[in-house]
Amino acid sequence: MANLFAAGGIVMWPLLFFSLLTLALVIERSWFWLRISRQQRGLVTDILRTYSENPPRAITKLKQYPQLPIARIFLAALTLGDTTPEEFSIALESAAQAELPMLKRFQTLFETVVGVAPLLGLLGTVLG
Numbered sequence: 598m599a600n601l602f603a604a605g606g607i608v609m610w611p612l613l614f615f616s617l618l619t620l621a622l623v624i625e626r627s628w629f630w631l632r633i634s635r636q637q638r639g640l641v642t643d644i645l646r647t648y649s650e651n652p653p654r655a656i657t658k659l660k661q662y663p664q665l666p667i668a669r670i671f672l673a674a675l676t677l678g679d680t681t682p683e684e685f686s687i688a689l690e691s692a693a694q695a696e697l698p699m700l701k702r703f704q705t706l707f708e709t710v711v712g713v714a715p716l717l718g719l720l721g722t723v724l725g
Contacts, residue, residue: 608721615710615717622703629702637665644671666696 602609640662648655656675662668673692674685 604725605721606724608717608724612714612717612721615714619707619710622706626703633665636662637667640665641667644668648675666700670696 602613605612644655644659647658652675656672659668659672659675670689670692673695674688677684677688680688
């Protein structure tokens with residue numbers, strides 16, 4: 598391994614850093630999405646079925662899952678009360694937009710690594 602880094606030159610260290618960083622972020626995002634999908638599996642159909650029968654009970658059930666983005670989105674729309682379909686749709690869209698930063702966490706860092714890594718590889722080729 599040391600010979601590989603010696604042959605690769607100075608560019609190998611940033612590549613190693615970006616590789617380890619990307620691996621750590623992929624693991625974190627995978628864990629996040631796995632946990633979210635496991636927790637909200639079946640929740641949407643259950644809430645929709647419950648809401649058609651008893652709306653206050655569905656809202657109470659949604660409040661039991663404050664950590665789930667889909668529950669927060671539904672709560673924002675369902676707690677409005679008596680609204681028009683257009684107001685309901687706007688409430689859903691704005692609540693979904695509010696959740697996007699958490700769902701897209703680290704996306705900018707991934708895009709940066711994807712853009713910089715090939716340039717570092719090219720720099721290593723030129724220096725070598």
